[in-house]
Amino acid sequence: MANGEPLLRVESVGKEFFGNRVLADVDFSLGHGEILGLVGENGAGKSTLMNILFGMPVIASTGGYEGRILLDGKEVKFSSPFEAIDAGIGMVHQEFSLLPGFTVTENILLNRESTKYNPLVEVFGERIRTLDRQGMKKRAEAAISEIGFSIDTGTFAAEMPVGHKQFTEIAREIDRLNTKLLVLDEPTAVLAESEAEILIQSLRNLSSKGISMIFISHRLQEILDLCDKIVVLRDGRIVKETRPSDTDIFQIASHMVGRNVEASSASRPSRPDTEAILEVDKLWVDMPGETVRDATFSVQRGEIFGIGGLAGQGKLGIANGIMGLFMAGGSVSVKGLVIKLNDPAHSLSRDMAFVSEDRRGVGLLLEESIDWNIAFTAMQVQDKFVRKLLGGLVKWRDDAAMRAATQEYIKLLDIKCTSHKQRAVELSGGNQQKVCLAKAFVVGPDILFVSEPTRGIDVGAKKLVLDTLRKVNEERGTTIIMTSSELEELRSVCDRIAIVDNGRISGIRPAAAPATEFGLLMMGSEPAVAGSDVGGGDA
Amino acid sequence: MVAKLKKFIENAGWPRIIIGLFLVSLYIAAPMVNVKVLTSLSDTLVRVGMNGVLVLAMVPMVQSGCGLNFGLPLGIIAGLLGATTSIQFQARGLAGFGFAMLVAVPIAVALGFIYAQILNRVKGEEMMIATYVGFSSVAVMCMAWLLLPFNSPVMIWGYGGSGLRTTISTENYWRHVLSDFLAFGSDTSGTFYVPTGMFIFFFLMLFLVWGFFRTKTGTAITAVGSNPEFARASGIDVNRMRTISVILSTVLGALGILVYEQSFGFIQLYMGPLYMAFPAVAAILLGGASVNKATMVNVVVGTFLFQGILTMTPSVINSLLQSDMSEVIRIIVSNGMILYALTRKTQVKR
Numbered sequence: 042m043a044n045g046e047p048l049l050r051v052e053s054v055g056k057e058f059f060g061n062r063v064l065a066d067v068d069f070s071l072g073h074g075e076i077l078g079l080v081g082e083n084g085a086g087k088s089t090l091m092n093i094l095f096g097m098p099v100i101a102s103t104g105g106y107e108g109r110i111l112l113d114g115k116e117v118k119f120s121s122p123f124e125a126i127d128a129g130i131g132m133v134h135q136e137f138s139l140l141p142g143f144t145v146t147e148n149i150l151l152n153r154e155s156t157k158y159n160p161l162v163e164v165f166g167e168r169i170r171t172l173d174r175q176g177m178k179k180r181a182e183a184a185i186s187e188i189g190f191s192i193d194t195g196t197f198a199a200e201m202p203v204g205h206k207q208f209t210e211i212a213r214e215i216d217r218l219n220t221k222l223l224v225l226d227e228p229t230a231v232l233a234e235s236e237a238e239i240l241i242q243s244l245r246n247l248s249s250k251g252i253s254m255i256f257i258s259h260r261l262q263e264i265l266d267l268c269d270k271i272v273v274l275r276d277g278r279i280v281k282e283t284r285p286s287d288t289d290i291f292q293i294a295s296h297m298v299g300r301n302v303e304a305s306s307a308s309r310p311s312r313p314d315t316e317a318i319l320e321v322d323k324l325w326v327d328m329p330g331e332t333v334r335d336a337t338f339s340v341q342r343g344e345i346f347g348i349g350g351l352a353g354q355g356k357l358g359i360a361n362g363i364m365g366l367f368m369a370g371g372s373v374s375v376k377g378l379v380i381k382l383n384d385p386a387h388s389l390s391r392d393m394a395f396v397s398e399d400r401r402g403v404g405l406l407l408e409e410s411i412d413w414n415i416a417f418t419a420m421q422v423q424d425k426f427v428r429k430l431l432g433g434l435v436k437w438r439d440d441a442a443m444r445a446a447t448q449e450y451i452k453l454l455d456i457k458c459t460s461h462k463q464r465a466v467e468l469s470g471g472n473q474q475k476v477c478l479a480k481a482f483v484v485g486p487d488i489l490f491v492s493e494p495t496r497g498i499d500v501g502a503k504k505l506v507l508d509t510l511r512k513v514n515e516e517r518g519t520t521i522i523m524t525s526s527e528l529e530e531l532r533s534v535c536d537r538i539a540i541v542d543n544g545r546i547s548g549i550r551p552a553a554a555p556a557t558e559f560g561l562l563m564m565g566s567e568p569a570v571a572g573s574d575v576g577g578g579d580a
Numbered sequence: 581m582v583a584k585l586k587k588f589i590e591n592a593g594w595p596r597i598i599i600g601l602f603l604v605s606l607y608i609a610a611p612m613v614n615v616k617v618l619t620s621l622s623d624t625l626v627r628v629g630m631n632g633v634l635v636l637a638m639v640p641m642v643q644s645g646c647g648l649n650f651g652l653p654l655g656i657i658a659g660l661l662g663a664t665t666s667i668q669f670q671a672r673g674l675a676g677f678g679f680a681m682l683v684a685v686p687i688a689v690a691l692g693f694i695y696a697q698i699l700n701r702v703k704g705e706e707m708m709i710a711t712y713v714g715f716s717s718v719a720v721m722c723m724a725w726l727l728l729p730f731n732s733p734v735m736i737w738g739y740g741g742s743g744l745r746t747t748i749s750t751e752n753y754w755r756h757v758l759s760d761f762l763a764f765g766s767d768t769s770g771t772f773y774v775p776t777g778m779f780i781f782f783f784l785m786l787f788l789v790w791g792f793f794r795t796k797t798g799t800a801i802t803a804v805g806s807n808p809e810f811a812r813a814s815g816i817d818v819n820r821m822r823t824i825s826v827i828l829s830t831v832l833g834a835l836g837i838l839v840y841e842q843s844f845g846f847i848q849l850y851m852g853p854l855y856m857a858f859p860a861v862a863a864i865l866l867g868g869a870s871v872n873k874a875t876m877v878n879v880v881v882g883t884f885l886f887q888g889i890l891t892m893t894p895s896v897i898n899s900l901l902q903s904d905m906s907e908v909i910r911i912i913v914s915n916g917m918i919l920y921a922l923t924r925k926t927q928v929k930r
Contacts, residue, residue, distance in 0.1 A: 366813055386815030395813065403809045408873070409802075417803055418814040420796060427796050436796035 046114045047072045048253045049222060054108035055277075056089055056100070063089050064277040067108070071222070071270070076244065076254045078268030078285075080261065082297055082351075082528065086277040087257055091224055094255075095132055096125045112222075129221035131214030133228055139206055141199035146181040148198050149213045155180060184212040187250075188243035204236035211240075215247070223247070223254045229263060241267050259351055261290045261564055273297055294560025298528045318342040318520050319488055324371035325544075326355070326362030333358035334544030336371075340488075340522060345514050347535035347552065348524040351563050356524050356541040357398055360490040364388045364395040366403070375488065389422045394481040398492035398524070400470070404477045407466035411458060412440075412447035414465050414476050419483040450479035454509060471502025478509060489513070492524040507534050528559055593868050595920070599885050606892040613899035620892055622765075622773040627887040629759065629778030630843045631863065633785050633836035634856065635883045637829050638864045641706075642874040643793065644825035645805035646699055648864070651710035652857035654695055654717045655833020658688035663838060663847045664744065667753050668732045674761075677754040677842060684834040691717075692830030696823035707871070711857075718854045725849045748847040755845045778843060785832065786876050792828070801825050805872050862886055862917035889913055 047070040056064040064086045071077050081087050092099060093106050096119025100106055109116050112128055119125040122132075139148045147154075155176035161169045181194045190208050198206060207228055214220055225244070229237040241263060248254060258264055264271060265285045273281040273296040281296040319340040326333035333355040340346045350356040362369035365385040373380050381387045388395075397403040406414050419425040420438070426446070428437045447461040454475040458468060465476060474494060481489055491510060495503040511534060513519050525531050531538050532552045539549040540562035548562045589597060610617050634652065641649045649655075662684025671679040695713055702709045726743040730736060735748050749755070761777025792798045804811045804821040812818055837856070841847050864874055867882020890913065894906030 364813070385813055386817070389815040397813060399809075402807075403813050406803055406806045406810050408806050413799075413803070417799070417810075421800055421814050421816055424796070435791075438794050438796065438799050 048075075048113060050111040050114075051090075051094075052109045052111065054090070054093060054106055054110065056086075056093060056106045058103055062277060064093075064106070067274075067277075067279055069270075069272050069279065069282060071253050071255070073221075073253055074248050074251045075269045076248050076256055076267055078264035078271040079255055079257045079274065080259070080264060080271065080293060080297060081274035082526065085274040085297075087274055088226070089277075090274070091132070091226060091255070091257070094125070094224065095119065095130060096121050126217065127219075129217075129219045130224065131217060131220045131222070132224045132226070133207070133210045133214060134226055139198040139209060142197060144195050144197055145185075145192055145201070145205075145209050145212075146177050146194040148209055149181045149184055149194075149216055150177050151213075153216065180216060181212065184216040185209075187215055187247070188212060188240075189246050190239060190243060204232045204240075207232060207236075207240065208243075211243075215252075220252060223252055224257075225254060226257045227259065228256075229258055229260060237263065259564065261293050264293070265290065290561070290564075291557050294564065295555070295557040298556040298560045315342045318344075318376055319522070320374045321359070321363070322372045322374075324359065324362055324369060324373060326358040326367050326369040328355075328358035328361050328367040331355050331358040331361075332544050333362055333369075333541075336541070336544070336546050338539055338546055338549060340520060342520055343514070343518050344537065345511070345521045345523060345535045347531035347538035348522065348541060349526070349528050349531050349538055349559065349563070350541035350547075352526060354541050354563075355544040356526075357492055358544075359541070360395060360492050360522065360524055361397075364393065364490060366395075366397075386422070389418070389484070392487040393490065394418070394484045394486035394488075395490040396474075396477045396481050396492060396494060398496065400473055400477060400497075404480075405465045405473060408464060410462045410464055411451070411456070411468075411476055412443045412461045415447050415450060415479045415483055416443040418480055419485075422484065425483070446483060447479075450475075450482065454479055455505060469498075471498035471506075474498055474502065474506060478506065482513065485517075486519060488520045488522065490522050490524070493526065494523065495525070495527065495530060503530075510534065528556070528563075532556070532559075595866065596868055596881065596885065599866065599889065603885060603888045603892060606889075606896050610892070610896055613896060615895050615899055618772045620895065624884070624888045624891045626759070626773070626775055626778075626843060627891055628883050629775045629782055630840045631836075631860065631887055632778075632782040632879070632883050633832060633839050634860045635836075635863045635867075636782075636785055636789060636879050637832035637836050638860060638869070639789055639874045639876075639879060640792075640801070640825040640828040640832070642864070642869060642872060643798075643805045644801045644822050645808060645872055646822055646826060646829075647707040647710065647871050648861045649710060649829045649833070650707050650857045650861065651695055651714040651717075651830075652833045652860055653714035653853040654691050655688055655830040656837040656853040656856055657717055657721050658691055658830065659684045659834035659837035659841075660721075660847060660849060660853070661687050662834065663750070663841055664728075664730060664735060664748070664849075667735055667748065667750070667847075668730050670732070670753075672753050674754070674757050677757045677838065680754070680838055681835060684838060685831055688831040688834035689827055692827035693823065695830060696826035699826060700819045700822055714857055715854065718851065721853075722850050744849055746848065746850050746852070748849070750841060750845055750847060754842050757842055758839060759843045775843065778839060781839060785835070786879065789828075789832070790876050797821075797824065858918065859886065859890075859914050862914040865920070866917050886914070886917070 049071040051067055051069050054064060054067045067090060069077070079087055094110060098121060101120060111117070117128060119128070155173040156170035157173045159171045178194055185192055185194070185208065188208055188211055192205050192208060198209065214223055229240060232240060244254060244267060256264065256268060268285060271283050271285060271288065271293065272279055273293060275297060317339040321339065322337050324333060324336045330353055336359055348356045348359055358367065361367045362382070363373050365383050365388045369382045373382065375391045375393065380391050401407060406417065416426045420427060424436070426439045426443045428439045430437050444461055450456065451458065451461060456472050456475045458472065465473060468476065494506050494510065498506070507530065510521055510523065514521050523531065523535060535552045537549055537551055538559065539546050540559060541547065542563060550558055607617060607620070610620055637652060637655060638649050641647065662680040665683045666676050666680035669679070698709065698713060699706050728744070730744055735744050737743050737745055758777040758781055759775035763774060763776050765771045765773040793802060800811065800816050801821045801824060804816060804818050808818050863882040863886035864878055865882070866886045867878035869878040869882070890910055893909045893913065897905055897909060
């Protein structure tokens with residue numbers, strides 16, 4: 042097999058989404074039977090790279106990609122996943138794509154079933170051939186045993202534990218006779234440790250049979266154990282390509298989050314300790330996909346407090362829970378007084394405001410004008426922009442005041458729009474985000490929660506948004522609690538950063554702490570020095 | 581000029597322009613087939629006045645995201661109860677009409693509140709459920725009309741001596757009290773007739789609803805209809821806002837049917853209210869409203885176009901074809917409009 046030509050070669054691949062560069066100059070190659078570990082933060086470009094490789098339509102519909110991909114020495118350009126499958130690339134997705142009411146066998150062999158002849162075929166053609174249940178069972182069992190695992194092939198997918206579902210997915214890819222390259226997108230994320238071990242072992246088996254793999258995972262130890270080669274992506278570029286023997290967890294973690302950031306965070310003067318403005322004790326939030334289990338921390342007046350962590354670990358749930366948008370419990374006190382949870386109106390009345398990560402779903406009235414978007418919350422919560430008629434009996438909307446305030450913020454935040462009456466849906470992502478910020482500023486909160494303020498917006502708008510937050514913090518003394526997936530961003534703006542892992546605060550560090558430490562906290566492995574700091578609050 | 585025309589077409593929307601032109605062509609064609617234009621115009625105006633408030637009853641629920649008020653019969657039932665009660669107490673003239681409203685409104689508020697509680701439990705399926713609320717309330721009232729203790733001889737069945745008739749005349753009570761207030765001409769003389777009082781009432785209602793949606797509460801209701809998640813994040817009690825809008829729609833439905841009855845001259849009980857929602861729904865959609873946005877202009881334009889078509893098409897086309905097609909055309913136009921608008925909804929949402 043080792044004829045010198047690698048199975049897969051990726052040459053200077055790049056991709057732009059609407060002028061937003063997400064991948065640049067990605068080069069690597071993968072030999073037969075090799076396993077490549079791909080690591081990087083959320084948004085580093087891993088998914089985009091895999092979408093390109095797999096010929097997902099989203100790539101072609103947004104203008105294609107740059108560079109070349111060679112499979113077995115021949116350039117390929119897939120226009121649909123079916124072509125990629127035919128060429129021998131299999132993909133195991135993060136989310137299961139199994140039919141719940143089908144058995145393991147049926148799921149593995151869907152649309153590739155073994156069939157038998159029956160007379161109706163003469164009339165209706167090949168599609169009416171009878172299923173060969175016995176043959177199918179054998180094939181399914183063969184595929185499963187190839188992984189080195191055993192599942193009853195008659196079980197329905199809906200009734201299986203997640204681990205078994207994952208194995209079924211992999212078995213499906215293996216049953217395709219021509220699979221040469223298997224892409225596994227976080228296959229172990231949902232598995233228990235023992236299951237993950239079995240999976241790792243079986244992947245090794247497969248690779249010894251000549252199947253190459255691209256293995257994406259946030260569990261760095263697995264990557265080190267399993268892979269022959271490790272590629273670290275950051276901001277769409279390959280920052281490191283190495284072999285497991287030449288590196289360790291610390292190095293990979295610091296490559297992932299970047300190193301040269303000390304300069305930017307040092308620009309904030311160190312702050313004297315003041316009283317706590319927000320105290321969170323044993324908070325749980327039932328937010329789907331971002332469950333918070335037990336968060337305890339406190340934030341000081343005038344601070345910019347960062348909340349970071351990987352996607353799905355619960356960092357977004359904290360702000361949503363405190364603002365009453367998702368079912369929450371535990372105790373949260375603002376300026377020493379305990380607030381009522383699960384009641385957005387109450388949270389807002391306690392001088393808090395929230396810029397949601399879900400801009401289009403929660404943050405904006407897409408079909409309404411900019412001035413409505415900006416003024417609405419302040420009007421409803423604080424009776425701003427309201428003229429009282431007939432001795433307060435009628436609370437009339439004050440359109441003139443709304444227009445004046447909106448135009449002020451359009452100028453201040455440089456919102457690009459035709460007028461204050463333009464509908465929010467017509468604005469670009471960055472300008473929509475500015476409208477969301479303006480909405481919060483109009484309320485004039487003491488505590489401002491900002492979630493993913495720079496997600497999906499271009500570099501220029503990013504800078505303006507972050508600068509504005511800093512300015513509001515300095516000039517108005519607003520305490521800002523910023524949640525972001527981008528650690529770099531948090532480190533450049535915040536005073537202290539809490540990292541959330543598995544629904545708990547795994548540690549709070551000053552922003553100037555080394556990136557490696559944050560990287561390890563994100564991976565859930567507590568660095569030796571930090572044991573006592575969990576749930577602390579004074580750093 | 582061309583740009584202006586384009587802008588106008590864009591603002592008005594093709595359906596309204598096509599139907600408007602069709603209506604104009606019907607008025608032009610009318611004299612050729614011996615249909616009197618002035619009489620037709622009067623008929624149109626009367627029908628607009630009769631139906632206007634019922635169409636307006638769509639607006640609050642549309643604005644709060646509850647969809648079109650297919651449960652309009654519920655409001656109508658409240659209005660019918662007000663009407664029958666006022667006749668029972670022999671209340672006549674404008675005062676009698678006012679008394680009917682006074683009785684109808686609290687009933688509408690109570691029924692609207694219950695209706696709202698149902699709709700708040702079926703978010704996303706409001707229109708389907710509303711239709712059945714309307715239908716089943718009519719069915720319940722079919723029994724109630726027989727059993728309620730009314731005993732005014734003008735209203736009860738002649739032979740049994742108990743139970744209300746299907747049709748009750750308002751002739752000696754408050755027939756035309758609004759229509760004839762400051763009216764031009766007379767509807768019996770065959771000259772041009774404008775039911776001024778009915779229009780004054782219609783525009784008063786339009787003004788009140790318009791004003792309501794410019795208040796803090798009205799703004800909150802609009803936001804709930806636009807994006808309930810946004811409203812909730814701004815501390816709005818979404819269910820409460822929806823409840824207010826449903827009550828408002830139901831009350832307008834009750835007032836609307838009273839206006840309708842005083843002009844029509846009859847109170848129609850039993851199965852009468854069953855299909856009342858559909859022409860109102862068709863009119864507001866024809867006026868350019870969507871299932872989650874409606875304005876006062878939509879109400880006025882839609883009522884005029886829809887009632888105009890309903891008045892003109894049968895008379896002109898009957899004369900042309902020499903046969904009675906009026907009911908068929910009416911059904912095709914009104915249901916066709918609903919179908920058109922509801923399919924358009926899915927387009928907007930995609």
